[in-house]
Amino acid sequence: MKRTGALIKPQSFPFYYGYIVLFFGSVGILASIPGQTIGISTFTDPVKDALGLSRDQFSFAYGIGTFISSLLLTYAGKLYDRYGVIWSATFSILILSASLVISSYSQVVSEGIFNVFHFKHWTIPFTLMTILFAIIRFSGQGVLTMVSRNMVMKWFDRLRGRINSISSISVAFGFSISPLIIDGLIQNNGWQNAWRIMAASLMVVLVIVFLFYKDNPEKYGLQVDGKSSDKKRSKTSLTSEQNFTLAEALNTRSFWMYALILSFHSFFVTGFTFHVVSIFGEAGYERSEAISIFFPITIVSTLISFAGNIISDWIKLKILLYIMIFGAILSTIGLMILNSPVGYYLISIGFGMSSGLFAVLMSIVWPRFFGRLHLGAISGKAMSMLVMGSAVGPYLFSLSFNLTGQYGFVSYLALAFLVMLMIGSVKANPPIKQE
Secondary structure (H helix, E strand, C coil), rough: CCCCCCCCCCHHHHCCHHHHHHHHHHHHHCCCCHHHHHHHHHHHHHHHHHHHHHHHHHHHHHHHHHHHHHHHHHHHHHHHHCCCCHHHHHHHHHHHHHHHHHHHCCCHHHHHHHHCCCCCCCHHHHHHHHHHHHHHHHHHHHHHHHHHHHHHHHCCCCCHHHHHHHHHHHHHHHHHHHHHHHHHHHHHHHHHHHHHHHHHHHHHHHHHHHCCCCCCHHHHHCCCHHHHHCCCCCCCCCCCCCCCHHHHHHHCHHHHHHHHHHHHHHHHHHHHHHHEEEEEEEECHHHHHHHHHHHHHHHHHHHHHHHHHHHHCCHHHHHHHHHHHHHHHHHHHHHHCCCCHHHHHHHHHHHHCCCCCHHHHHHHHHHHHCCCHHHHHHHHHHHHHHHHHHHHHHHHHHHHHHHCCCCCHHHHHHHHHHHHHHHHHHHCCCCCCCC
16 A cells, blocks of 8 residues: 555555545636636626626636637646646635636736837737636646546546536536636625635635545555455446547547537527526526526526536436437527526526536546546547637627627527537447557
8 A cells, every 4th residue: 555645644544535525626616617607707897897898898808818828728737637736726815816816806907008108009918818718727727627528537437427426516606606606705795805805715625635635546445446446347337448549539529529419508508698688688588587597507507517417327317418419409599588588497497408518428427438547538529629619619609699789699509500410410329549
């Protein structure tokens, strides 16, 4: 058994340390909320108004910044494989916290630049927010989410789906209620102090990372799944111990089909969430009604995520893939007809379905299909595609509204993409590594 000088020793616990990893890994994913679209979207209106940016300009800055961050994530995944979870998570938390503090002073910085150069133009706050969004998205949505999720998945194999169901419920609930909590922070403290409060809270998470984040169980003389690893593997288990390199994974149809539906979800939910108040306003709803849409989505997402994770240990993931595509189709149709009650319900159900299964597939598919050895690089590439999707979402939604007078126009393009993805996924079977 390997020894470690760390204060917390996984091999000394009276029960399998993987359950500790599960709890604190879920905390780490929740800590990424300030860098997620759902954590930024509530700031859209007050920040753009304070900086003198139009909705299009603010959305474009967010899109460019997010796109820039996506270009770095595959490399970040490789660094995670090399240096481990503690240093990767520490780096992401420090960068995210610092960028939130700087963002809280973005109005002051912009006005200072105006005064120094005696030049007042929208490109100054636009450039500033583009840089800040790139850092926030890279560190929050990208690295912190990726390493926290991968850490949990590395400690389990046969139990992976059931374990992920626990994490997914807490994460889905936390993500869904976060707009209400963040909106309360903004209303009570102002958007500047809201960002500072969120930055300060990340220091607590930093302590958690140093104490409880751990790499592979083998490093501590433990086995995946704990004592159950010594038992004969269940005949109904669909897990695989094949280890693909990133290049090998990219040569499989499965990688692209799963990555594309996950990326589409990121694109659509980001665009919708980023403009949620405006989208509902265009359909005749109040701000409070727009924010409240996340509650029914939470209910559906939690139920779907729990059921999907549980059954994922026994069924083909392609079944869940098709259910997720169907949920995405319901969402796009719901946006088309949001001015009717049916549209509201379709969005609630569709987003709930796709969000719930997003939490399942994003965690389960990469280690099951491609193994744990290069998990950082492979999941980093997938995360890069997700972030690219989220980069273009807000701007295309905004562009759709400005060109056609309605947000629903983007749904027609989305629906065509989903139909093609459904056809392409027919042969998205578990890959077989060529020796």
